[in-house]
Amino acid sequence: MLNLSKPTEFIKPEANCLASYVLEMLTAINVDALKPSFTQLPEDPYLEGHYRFRRLSHFQVMGNRLIQMPHRRLFQSKQYNPLLGDVIREYAELEDELIQLEDFQRLIWEFFQFCQLCSDSNEIAVHQIRTTASSQQLGNPAPEGIHRDGVDLVGIFSVDRYGIDGGETHLYKTKTDPPAFSKVLNPGEFLVFRDDQYFHYTSPVKTVDVEQGTRDVFVLTCPGLFPPDA
């Protein structure tokens, strides 16, 4: 159990989560403090191509306390994930050193402000994901294509982009409309949207001038996605 440091410098967003998405630059979070933990992510064994690395933890916010929940597995139905739907996936928990960082806790706190507005749940899943690209291999942050996650709320926080081009994040009202939002999320930028309002997608990344490029993000959802028996 951790005490969650409440940042005072955040201004509660005016945006109505029912109507639109929110993009903000979280200047109160030092992304440099979060970067080292991305170098120690286990490979995602459920994906071919050896280009995605990730961890997953679940948290509850109770008052001003952040509580890490017992280890849980991830499950999406085929309805939401045609590629890995109906597969129970298991990922290692986020590292304790990361969870203890004030800069990490601020991110959860910020996302929780939106959860309070947009969800009945006080449970947050935090996916820590690195997508790599090499001269032989593109990295595909969303191999399932344009999709929903099947949650109330999704947040994507960019921590680092190293030696890559691409990785543009798109939101769509329908799968056939042009995107309502298109942007490369730069480090420190946080995009939050209602999953039932927008489909989302991030385009593949390719390397530029380095042997291996990386895209590091946290994807937060409210609530998490658990196997039926959990």
Ligand SMILES: [Fe+2]
């Ligand atoms: Fe997604």
